Amino acid sequence: MRQNRFEFEMIMMVVVLAAALPAFGLSHCAFQRAGDTYTGGCGPLFDQTPAMTLAREAAITTGVWSTDVRPTSAWIGTMTDDGDTDSLELEIDAGGSGVLRTEYGWFAVTQFVASATMSFDLDASQEIQPNALDAEIVRRAAAILSSDNVWNRADNRKCPSAATTWSIYCATEKATIEVTGGFHHRRPALETVREIVDQRTQGRPYHHRLMDYNNDPSTQLSDVESLFSAALRQIERANSRRRASLRRAPLTHAAICPDSWDSSS
Numbered sequence: 001m002r003q004n005r006f007e008f009e010m011i012m013m014v015v016v017l018a019a020a021l022p023a024f025g026l027s028h029c030a031f032q033r034a035g036d037t038y039t040g041g042c043g044p045l046f047d048q049t050p051a052m053t054l055a056r057e058a059a060i061t062t063g064v065w066s067t068d069v070r071p072t073s074a075w076i077g078t079m080t081d082d083g084d085t086d087s088l089e090l091e092i093d094a095g096g097s098g099v100l101r102t103e104y105g106w107f108a109v110t111q112f113v114a115s116a117t118m119s120f121d122l123d124a125s126q127e128i129q130p131n132a133l134d135a136e137i138v139r140r141a142a143a144i145l146s147s148d149n150v151w152n153r154a155d156n157r158k159c160p161s162a163a164t165t166w167s168i169y170c171a172t173e174k175a176t177i178e179v180t181g182g183f184h185h186r187r188p189a190l191e192t193v194r195e196i197v198d199q200r201t202q203g204r205p206y207h208h209r210l211m212d213y214n215n216d217p218s219t220q221l222s223d224v225e226s227l228f229s230a231a232l233r234q235i236e237r238a239n240s241r242r243r244a245s246l247r248r249a250p251l252t253h254a255a256i257c258p259d260s261w262d263s264s265s
Contacts (some may be wrong), residue, residue, distance in 0.1 A: 024108075025125040031118035037077070038118040045124055046104045050081040054118065063187070064182030066131050069093050070179050073114075078105070089184075093129060096120075099128060105186050129242065130188035130235040133179055138235060139190040140175035141168075142228035148221055155211045168193070168224060169210040178235060193231045200227075 002110050023242030031040030039054045043046035054077035079086050092098035092189035096112040105127035112120040145151060172190050176183045195208045213219055
């Protein structure tokens with residue numbers, strides 16, 4: 001029985017540590033309400049300490065995040081530090097979780113509460129993983145930029161709606177609007193494409209990765225095609241891992257407290 005008790009205590013220790021690990025690296029964000037706007041911040045973030053504002057809006061403007069989760073509230077505002085002001089968008093679902101869209105990427109939010117004050121926890125340690133809509137965006141971008149005849153080799157990251165040729169960046173922008181109804185240049189689909197470009201071009205002095213890779217004379221259409229293919233494979237692997245994790249049964253009380261353990265031993 002002592003053996004069973006020892007094994008139980010070890011299992012409990014592992015469970016407690018596993019539950020605590022996600023909290024490491026979380027930023028707690030706190031806001032005060034003034035009229036219709038909440039003002040506050042999340043402390044040190046993205047190598048700065050930005051001041052933030054958020055106000056309730058009818059909907060997010062930069063496209064649908066997921067077909068699986070419908071947000072119950074949307075918030076739009078700003079993030080300011082050292083005189084620079086960037087936009088913020090926050091969408092929250094019924095469980096108090098959601099996504100904060102920033103100029104540095106999209107990040108997971110949990111424990112959202114808003115009344116006289118607003119607070120939530122932000123995991124800025126890693127960007128959120130792409131989902132099925134991101135895979136569809138990459139497929140659509142590959143279909144848009146499918147021949148030399150429609151490839152704009154002189155990208156400036158300006159994408160007129162009436163264009164008949166597209167760069168890598170503009171193909172992904174057009175695809176994102178067609179698939180989600182809006183565009184945000186840090187959406188996970190685009191971040192995945194950038195990651196593949198980074199892997200391919202280490203050491204090259206690119207400033208804007210998608211534009212510079214597109215305009216690089218050494219980049220061929222076959223490189224663009226394989227870029228989208230590699231990004232799609234990476235997104236599909238991420239989605240497969242997510243589905244597998246959802247299928248795993250959670251560790252239950254019965255699993256760690258077998259009836260055979262006698263607490264009196």
